[in-house]
Amino acid sequence: MANLQAVLLEAVRVGYPGLTLGGFLFLLIWEGGRPRVAFADRRRHVLRNVGLFVVMVVFADGVVGGALFGIRARLLDAQSGLLTALDWPLWALVVAGVLATDLASYAYHRLSHRIHALWLMHAVHHSDPHLDFTTGLRFHPLDMAAYVAAVAGILVVLGIPLWVEGVRALLLNPLSMAQHANVVWPVWVERGCRWLLVTPAMHRVHHSADAPGIDANFGQVFSFWDRAFGTYRAPAAADPPRIGVPVLAADRWQTVGGMLATPWRARSVLP
Amino acid sequence: MKRILSLGLLLVSTTAFAQSNSVVFVQSVPALDEIGVAGLIVLVGAIGGWIARRRK
Numbered sequence: 129m130a131n132l133q134a135v136l137l138e139a140v141r142v143g144y145p146g147l148t149l150g151g152f153l154f155l156l157i158w159e160g161g162r163p164r165v166a167f168a169d170r171r172r173h174v175l176r177n178v179g180l181f182v183v184m185v186v187f188a189d190g191v192v193g194g195a196l197f198g199i200r201a202r203l204l205d206a207q208s209g210l211l212t213a214l215d216w217p218l219w220a221l222v223v224a225g226v227l228a229t230d231l232a233s234y235a236y237h238r239l240s241h242r243i244h245a246l247w248l249m250h251a252v253h254h255s256d257p258h259l260d261f262t263t264g265l266r267f268h269p270l271d272m273a274a275y276v277a278a279v280a281g282i283l284v285v286l287g288i289p290l291w292v293e294g295v296r297a298l299l300l301n302p303l304s305m306a307q308h309a310n311v312v313w314p315v316w317v318e319r320g321c322r323w324l325l326v327t328p329a330m331h332r333v334h335h336s337a338d339a340p341g342i343d344a345n346f347g348q349v350f351s352f353w354d355r356a357f358g359t360y361r362a363p364a365a366a367d368p369p370r371i372g373v374p375v376l377a378a379d380r381w382q383t384v385g386g387m388l389a390t391p392w393r394a395r396s397v398l399p
Numbered sequence: 400m401k402r403i404l405s406l407g408l409l410l411v412s413t414t415a416f417a418q419s420n421s422v423v424f425v426q427s428v429p430a431l432d433e434i435g436v437a438g439l440i441v442l443v444g445a446i447g448g449w450i451a452r453r454r455k
Contacts, residue, residue: 138433146437150444157448311451 132218137204140294144301151302155261155309164310167258177262179384180252187269188276199280199290209287225283225292227350232282234353236275237346244398246274248391251398254342255376255390259335264304268391300349307331318363326351329363336368373398 156174167173193199211224240250249271256263267275283290306313307328318327326347334345344361347354354360375397380386386393 142433142436143440146440147444149437150441152444153441154444154448154451157445158451161452162454 132222136222136295137291140291140298143298144294147298148301151305152261155305155311159260159310162311163260164312165258170260173258173260173382174262176382176384176387177256177266180267180387181262181265183384183388184265184267184269184272188272192273193276193280197277197280199276203291203294204289207284207287207289209285212287221288222292222295224286225288226296228282228286228288229279229293229296230347230349231353232278233275233348234346234357236278237348238359240271241343241346246271248394248398249274251373251376251394252387252390254335255373255381255387256335257372257377257382258310259308259332259371260310261305261308263308263335264306266387268387270391296349303349308335322351324351325349326354332367332371333361333363335371337370337372337374338368341368 160170163170211221216224237250240246249268252268252271253263253266256266279293280290283292303325307326308331309328313328318329321327322330326345326349330345330347330351333341336342340361344359345354346359351360376390376394381390381394
C-alpha cells in the first residue's frame with residue numbers, strides 16, 4: 129500500500145507540472161499554426177487568459193487552499209470519514225476518490241448555472257467569445273476557490289487522502305485545455321473517447337450562448353455523469369450558432385481586471 | 400476599486416503566509432531527476448505540437 133502511494137505521489141509530483149506545461153505548449157504550438165477558427169488578436173487573448181490563470185492559482189491554491197484550509201500541510205494526512213470503517217485498500221480509495229471528486233465537480237458545475245451568485249463567478253469562464261485552449265484555464269479565483277472547497281470537502285467527508293485529487297488532476301488539466309482547444313481533432317478522438325470522457329465537441333455544446341446547449345454537458349472528466357443525470361446532449365454536425373455570454377462580449381469584460389471585477393460589475397446585466 | 404484593492408492586499412498577505420506554511424510542512428523542492436522527467440514530458444508536448452502543426 130505504501131508502495132502504491134509512493135508511486136502515485138511521484139507520478140503527481142512529476143506528471144502534474146510536466147503534463148500541464150507539456151499540454152500547454154502542445155496546444156499553443158498546434159493552435160498557432162492550424163487553428164480551427166482563426167480570430168484576431170490571438171496573442172492578447174492568450175495573455176489575458178493566462179494572466180487570469182496566474183491570479184487564480186495564487187488565490188485559490190495559495191490563499192484558500194494553502195492559508196485558509198492548510199491543504200498543502202494536510203495533503204498526506206490519513207483521513208477519517210465515511211469510508212474509513214470499510215477498511216478499503218488504497219487502490220479502491222483512489223478510484224473512489226477520483227469518481228467522487230468528478231461527481232462533486234459535476235454537481236458544483238450544475239449549481240454554478242442555477243444559483244445566481246455562483247453564475248456571476250462562473251460566467252467569467254463562459255464569457256470568452258473565442259474558444260481556445262486558454263479558455264480551459266480561464267476561471268475567476270472565487271469560482272475556483274469554491275470549487276476547491278467542494279472537492280476537498282467531499283474527500284474529507286469520505287475519509288480519502290487529499291492527494292488523491294492530484295491523481296485526477298493529472299488527467300484533468302491537459303483534458304480541460306484539450307476540451308477548449310481551437311484545433312481540429314482526429315475523428316477517433318470523438319468516436320473513441322466520448323463513451324468515457326468529456327470530449328471537445330461535447331464540451332463545445334456547453335459553451336453555446338443559448339439553451340438547450342448551455343444547460344447540457346456539465347461533466348468535467350467523465351461523460352457518464354451527464355448520461356446518468358439526463359443532461360447529456362450529443363454534439364451536432366455544426367458548431368453552436370453563438371458561443372459565450374453575449375452581454376459580456378465587449379472588450380471591457382475581457383481584460384484581466386474586467387474578468388476579476390465581473391462578479392460585482394455584471395450583477396445588473398447577467399440574467 | 401476599493402474591493403479590488405482589498406482583494407489584492409488579502410491575496411499578497413495570505414499568500415506570503417501560505418508560502419511560509421508550505422516551506423515548514425511540505426518538502427517543496429523537486430529533485431533533479433524529477434525536474435528532468437517533467438522537462439522531458441514538456442519537450443515531448445512541444446515536439447508533438449510542432450508535428451501536429453505541420454501535419455497535412
